[in-house]
Amino acid sequence: MAASAAIPQFPHDFLWGVSTSAHQIEGAVDERGASVWDAFTAVPGHVKDGTTAAVACDHYHRYREDVALIRELGVDAYRFSVSWPRVLPGGTGEVSAAGLDFYDRLVDELCAAGVRPVPTLFHWDTPLALAEQGGWLRRDTAERFAEYAAVVAARIGDRAKKWITLNEPAEHTLLGHALGQHAPGEQLMFDALPVAHHQLLAHGLAVRALRAAGVTDIGIANSHGPTWPASSSAEDTEAADFYDVLLNRLFADPLILGRYPDGIGELMPGDDIEADLKVIAEPVDWYGINFYQPTKVGAPLPAAAATEFSGLTLPPELPFAPRELDGYPVTDFGWPVVPESLTELLTGFRDRYGDRLPPLVITENGCSYEGIDDQRRIDYLDGHLRALHRALEAGVDVRGYFVWSLLDNFEWAEGYKQRFGLVHVDYTTLARTPKASYAWLREALRAQRAHQAPQA
Numbered sequence: 001m002a003a004s005a006a007i008p009q010f011p012h013d014f015l016w017g018v019s020t021s022a023h024q025i026e027g028a029v030d031e032r033g034a035s036v037w038d039a040f041t042a043v044p045g046h047v048k049d050g051t052t053a054a055v056a057c058d059h060y061h062r063y064r065e066d067v068a069l070i071r072e073l074g075v076d077a078y079r080f081s082v083s084w085p086r087v088l089p090g091g092t093g094e095v096s097a098a099g100l101d102f103y104d105r106l107v108d109e110l111c112a113a114g115v116r117p118v119p120t121l122f123h124w125d126t127p128l129a130l131a132e133q134g135g136w137l138r139r140d141t142a143e144r145f146a147e148y149a150a151v152v153a154a155r156i157g158d159r160a161k162k163w164i165t166l167n168e169p170a171e172h173t174l175l176g177h178a179l180g181q182h183a184p185g186e187q188l189m190f191d192a193l194p195v196a197h198h199q200l201l202a203h204g205l206a207v208r209a210l211r212a213a214g215v216t217d218i219g220i221a222n223s224h225g226p227t228w229p230a231s232s233s234a235e236d237t238e239a240a241d242f243y244d245v246l247l248n249r250l251f252a253d254p255l256i257l258g259r260y261p262d263g264i265g266e267l268m269p270g271d272d273i274e275a276d277l278k279v280i281a282e283p284v285d286w287y288g289i290n291f292y293q294p295t296k297v298g299a300p301l302p303a304a305a306a307t308e309f310s311g312l313t314l315p316p317e318l319p320f321a322p323r324e325l326d327g328y329p330v331t332d333f334g335w336p337v338v339p340e341s342l343t344e345l346l347t348g349f350r351d352r353y354g355d356r357l358p359p360l361v362i363t364e365n366g367c368s369y370e371g372i373d374d375q376r377r378i379d380y381l382d383g384h385l386r387a388l389h390r391a392l393e394a395g396v397d398v399r400g401y402f403v404w405s406l407l408d409n410f411e412w413a414e415g416y417k418q419r420f421g422l423v424h425v426d427y428t429t430l431a432r433t434p435k436a437s438y439a440w441l442r443e444a445l446r447a448q449r450a451h452q453a454p455q456a
């Protein structure tokens with residue numbers, strides 16, 4: 001049955017938003033410095049449909065139209081990312097006046113539309129110049145990131161009040177540096193762990209830089225999902241625990257508890273991990289969760305060549321192997337749709353971290369489906385909002401929800417095939433067409449507000 005727009009009533013100050021990222025929508029590559037993604041997508045075979053983000057949604061030139069769509073949708077906030085190489089083409093040193101001006105204009109446009117700007121400082125587009133000097137394998141990149149954070153905050157921090165340091169450092173480590181299926185295409189396997197540590201350090205240093213610039217509302221966006229062991233056998237539960245550490249604890253434990261999970265700290269680079277952990281655990285005002293799906297995980301399969309999973313090819317030497325999750329509908333990406341696992345994830349976070357857990361915000365949630373009459377996206381959003389509401393009822397402190405994504409966009413190694421937008425983008429004409437899910441969300445938000453409006 002089609003979902004109605006009547007989702008449960010959320011608290012009156014709950015923050016509703018939509019999200020995007022710079023590399024996936026901006027285009028205008030010739031008007032900024034190069035990033036690792038420009039170099040990666042130039043290599044044939046790296047992106048499944050052979051495309052690049054050179055034009056993408058051309059948001060750089062069409063941001064006014066996109067802000068109008070956000071305003072009409074009726075959300076409170078827009079989460080976008082700032083392209084580091086657009087602001088600092090060489091990653092450090094000279095600032096691009098044109099690059100900073102773009103974000104200044106975007107923030108002005110959002111404020112004029114009554115939409116709160118929520119910048120993310122890093123969504124995977126490392127300046128190529130820094131990558132060529134070692135990128136995230138070098139500690140120095142964390143210091144450069146903090147300088148970049150200060151530059152951006154000095155320009156838009158007067159109007160942008162809520163900030164995100166990094167997006168999904170786990171994916172950037174795993175896909176970009178361990179498996180090589182994202183930029184910069186490194187296949188370092190477990191030697192990629194320094195990338196995790198340096199991103200965490202960059203986060204902590206950026207929190208300090210943002211606070212020094214007067215920003216008081218700071219979070220991070222990490223991807224998380226419940227891990228379900230393939231069976232109760234010792235081999236499967238051990239493999240699932242290992243995967244769970246990588247996805248759900250490698251980044252969250254140091255950020256929230258100020259320590260790495262057992263056995264990980266010793267593998268990290270640097271002379272004084274304890275001192276670094278103090279920087280990493282610099283208190284945040286909230287913790288962002290990007291949620292898409294749970295994962296069933298078991299021991300490596302005997303004689304497996306490689307596992308195809310969620311669009312990835314996982315090598316057999318990994319100490320775990322994800323399994324298909326049967327019995328659930330799937331998105332066009334093949335990701336299982338299991339809304340109740342969002343409630344499980346959130347209550348699990350509360351149980352694991354207790355009083356140490358900052359307030360949570362769902363910084364991404366969404367699905368890839370073809371078509372403008374996207375009833376399946378409506379059902380997905382409806383189901384996940386109900387699951388989120390159940391977590392609130394269970395006492396989990398969740399303060400906001402951002403749909404991924406406002407627009408169909410460049411979905412990394414998948415190219416343009418996977419469409420996550422509430423708004424359809426025709427990549428030939430760049431015309432934007434709101435989908436049925438856009439209209440549904442607008443009505444759902446109107447209903448929330450009508451319910452909250454004081455009675456005459």
Ligand code: IFM
Pocket residue numbers: 021024168290364404411420
């Ligand atoms: O498109 C991505 C986004 O960049 C990061 N989170 C997951 C989304 C869907 O794959």
